[in-house]
Amino acid sequence: MNLKLPKKRVVVANAPLLNRLVAFFIDLFILNVTVMSPFRQLVQKIVPEATFREYLDYIYSDQNLVSMISIITIVMTLLALLYFSILEFKIGQTPGKILLKLHVVSLNKDVRFWQYIIRSLFIIPTVPFIILWIIDPIYIFFNKDNQRFTEKLSRTKVVSVYNL
Amino acid sequence: MKQKKQNKWAVSIIVIGGLWLLSILFSSIVGTMFGVGNVQGNVALIPIKGAIYSEEMSTFGERTTSSTNVVELIEKANKNPSIKAIIFEINSPGGTPVASDEIANAIKKTNKTTVSWIRDIGTSGAYWIASAADVIVANRMSITGSIGVIGSYLEYSGLLKHFNVTYQRLVSAKHKDMGSPFRSLTPEEEQLFKQTLSIIHNYFVEEVATNRKLSKDKVAKLADGRFFLGAQAKKLGLVDILGGKEDAINYIEQKLNITAEIIEYRGKKNLLDILSEILSKHAFLIGRGIGNAISQTGETEKIKLWT
Secondary structure, eight states, X not given: OOOOOOOOOEXXXXXXXXXXXXXXHHHHHHHHHTTTHHHHHHHXXXXXXXXXXXXXXXXXXXXXXXXXXXXXXXXXXXXXXXXXXXXXXXXXXXHHHHHTTEEEEESSSSOOHHHHHHTXXXXXXXXXXXXXXXXXXXXXXXXXXXXXXXXXXXXXXXXXXXXX | OHHHHHHHHHHHHHHHHHHHHHHHHHXXXXXXXXXXXXXXXXXXXXXXESEEESSOOOBTTBOEEEHHHHHHHHHHHHHOTTOOEEEEEEEXXXXXXXXXXXXXXXXXXXXXEEEEEEEEEEETHHHHHHHTSSEEEEOTTXXXXXXSOOOOOOOOXXXXXXXXXXXXXXXXXXXXXXXXXXXXXXXXXXXXXXXHHHHHHHHHHHHHHHHHXXXXXXXXXXXXXXXXXXXXXXXXXXXXXXXXXXXXXXXXXXXXXXXXOXXXXXXXXXXXXXXXXXXXXXXXXXXXXXXXXXXXXXXXXXXXXXX
């Protein structure tokens, strides 16, 4: 039987900023309760029950603790970077983006993994990448595709897909 | 479309699961590497087990203690504002005078309440260390004391002679090879050695007398190298409390009016130690699982007898 049903129409548009923000916070929550939890438990073991000032004095008086916290920060950052890069490269989405129906698309014909690493560089909490925390969101308001600065560099963008 | 969405969730779960496993692995490695204990607490427990040297020594699998590591741990506990007291778990026959003195000095410098808890043995250098704490707790059958210095060594000159091997002595000063196992000591050298031992012995006696608030004469009388059982040592004033870990904790709780939560401070480990610890942890969990399946109670008791 040949039914003449209307074809499904798909509209692709720039992702709304609020949706992107909500998706990002969902991803941060997932990262926090899964990937980061072993490290959180580790940090809790070394945090003394003391005032913030005493805590800082304690940390900075012990070179081992400084090294340990530095290593933990590096590893946590790398894992977070891998979370976004691998998922966006493999399926074009993270769990937050799946829930908000957002997709990461490449503007290049050939999709390369480095593009997805570059677009996630803002996660690294050290100089010079920390500058991206300011530049990246501001840049969204100054281009028609609502791209972050790292998205512009990596030739990627986030879109919303609407099924009509 | 629904299938595709399910695949995406499956990929997400696999990636997150993989990263989570990596995270567990790395956090275990970092935690073990830096000697992070299992729980948070307000009383640090620092083990001093085996022979005590200033540096890490490998003696055919025998456990040793390095004063460098212990001093580091004492300083770390001292800087931690949540640590209110330190218990030294001592099970050692002693060690080098310098290593013992280094640890004893570090204990005396702390501003925390300190308790030495002697288990099977806490003699010689280990007793020197124990005496530096505010209080010494020992079992009535613990072996302690043995205040004295020993410098004995094996001398092979007779053996060399037996095999017709000669020691070609080449020295620029007459006492340069004093203590060489390939020749006997001259009477003068033996005297020099004894003088040195006597000086260290005096330091030892002075330290114990000061730490234990005893007269030097009294300690000198006890310092003939003999060991004492915990009960004897208590009567002689070398030990304060007869008991074990609970008694050490009770003392701290009563003195500081706190509920003690023990946190074990462990030294830094090399890569091999880290890997073997992680493997043994996992092997233990697997073994426990198998053991629980086999045994009804899931527990076995080991009985050790000394004759």
